[in-house]
Amino acid sequence: MMGAVRAPTARLATLVVALLLTSACSLVVPGSARPVDPPVPASAAIASRSDPPGRVAEATARALQEFWRGELPAAFGKEWSDIGTFTAATTRDPAATPPPCVNRAADLTGQAFYCPSADAVVWDADGLVPELYERFGPVGVAVVLAHEVGHAVQTRLGVDAEQARDPQRFPTILLESMADCYAGVALALFAEEPVAGLPLGPEERDQAMQALVGFRDPIGVTAGDESAHGNAFDRVSAFQDGWTEGASLCADMTVDNRPFTQRRFGSEADQARGGNLPLRELLAFVERDAGGFFGGLAPAWHPPQLSTGGACPVPELAPQGPAAYCREDGGVAVDVAALGRLHDEVGDFAAATVVAGRYGLAMLAATGRSPVGRPAGAAATCLTGAYTGRLFDATDGFHLSPGDLDEAVQVLLAADWVARDAAGASDPAEHGFERVGRFRTGLLEGPAAC
Known part of the structure; x- marks a missing residue:
């Protein structure tokens, strides 16, 4: 799950301003979330939006679905089942219908998530996506949605069930690294086969990593913390591994072969x-x-x-x-x-x-x-x-x-x-x-x- 990108506290003229972020992931929707009552009907359709960030989100969602239809069988011998719902939540409208797995649309402010119980990818269309677009361009939106779809890949590979049986084997930080890795896999393909409205050359690839830096854990959170998603080094490393090595490496990540580098303060x-x-x-x-x-x-x-x-x-x-x-x-x-x-x-x-x-x-x-x-x-x-x-x-x-x-x-x-x-x-x-x-x-x- 992705949380809000917060504004930089200061600017350094000789650096790319968008890098200097002090944001952190937050958990609003746990992996065991249940759809709200009454449930929101699942649908593959995305409400059409006229704003550029919204159009990028729609195009990315479609492209990710198409990519994994081919990649899952090729990499794992499993057929891809389309994600039930991609939906943009209007978080600033108090009367908005809540998306799956939250009680109010406003609960999603600054967030994007995949909810396995509803098979839904949901994002904040009023705050998070426009801010990502402004800071990092279209690829900022794309990498966040690709990360969430990465969680859907995990579900289709049975990782959710394995985690339920052995949570020590699949801590949160490992699942997040796997999703970052799957995002790298998808964006590498988009670099080779461009998606309309989503340029993805070397500069945009760096911007995707810069966006992941913005979702790093607060300093002092350790890899063993239940809410840990990874520091900038670990998140960027996982993205790079997916980009260069492919989906099989992402699936093979374990707590034994994936070192995590974040730590508590020593004093x-x-x-x-x-x-x-x-x-x-x-x-x-x-x-x-x-x-x-x-x-x-x-x-x-x-x-x-x-x-x-x-x-x-x-x-x-x-x-x-x-x-x-x-x-x-x-x-x-x-x-x-x-x-x-x-x-x-x-x-x-x-x-x-x-x-x-x-x-x-x-x-x-x-x-x-x-x-x-x-x-x-x-x-x-x-x-x-x-x-x-x-x-x-x-x-x-x-x-x-x-x-x-x-x-x-x-x-x-x-x-x-x-x-x-x-x-x-x-x-x-x-x-x-x-x-x-x-x-x-x-x-x-x-x-x-x-």
Whole structure:
């Protein structure tokens, strides 16, 4: 189930504004919901709407139904039974007829859900869908509906019945990841076979992931919490897996083979500051900690201390972004003002992610690899993920707080800073999807994979 997308608390001019969201999923309709009394008749028809967001929702619903008619038999050998009801709820009309599984249309405000007992996909046509359309374009609407239809796929594959028998095997967060994965499967097909009114190129694919970021859990919710839907890293990862690997991988997800990365706060002090260190304290930790990590990958090399320029003139450093590697003296320089804006408006680990990428470049140069060129930027992104993965196991000192991975995902989707080489260039053929994928490879497989 998808909840409301909330407005950003601040804007960062150098980032895509729509990314800076602080929203969370909420549960209004549990999986065991029952239709209201009297029941709403199931119908495959969708009430025609003239507004652009409504038209996109209608077109997406039809396209998803058509897609799964072919995909379910192809992937699983099962015939697809059409979803009984797709309906747009008018949540701002107190007199509106309630949709299936809720007592009032207003209960659906800011929500979209699939109700298995009524076999219905329902969405808020007055608030949620127009807001998604405004922030992310048509694909924002499409990815949310594709997620809900993903839950209908689970029902048709018998997952609901299996969960009833063994709820420990199918916690909420796993079901949500599977639905995100199925959404990736469907949208990958729409990229190959476009749906009218739903452009889906690389930029739109990034926007779909940005929309999922907006539905991440509040920081501090753990994977074991009953209401957990996933943090940004886990949700985006599941979407990517569906896009690249197909429906069979989604169905094969289990609590044993699907690691979830969200966690509780480690201390009251960390919770009180929202998991964010002051910038200068953060930079001191990163200088020591990232230096130690990357220095360990090149034992004969002494990682540099952070500076504000070193031997390189500022104009030479500026193309790399808020942090830069200086080829002349091997140093890592930071633009404190630019990092401060990133720190304040996204979070401390967004800034740490950018700085770690420059240490990655410095390490490449120290080991004889060129810090210039597309391979350098790709390796820097992957090494940043490897460094981040190390912080999962840190028992003291600098370690990941809840929300840190979300901040890394946001900056990777919004900007190519981490993927820039020492000349400030990045691969124009790569987008946020690829950057997150490289980061994830390093995080899960370690520096040897970079």
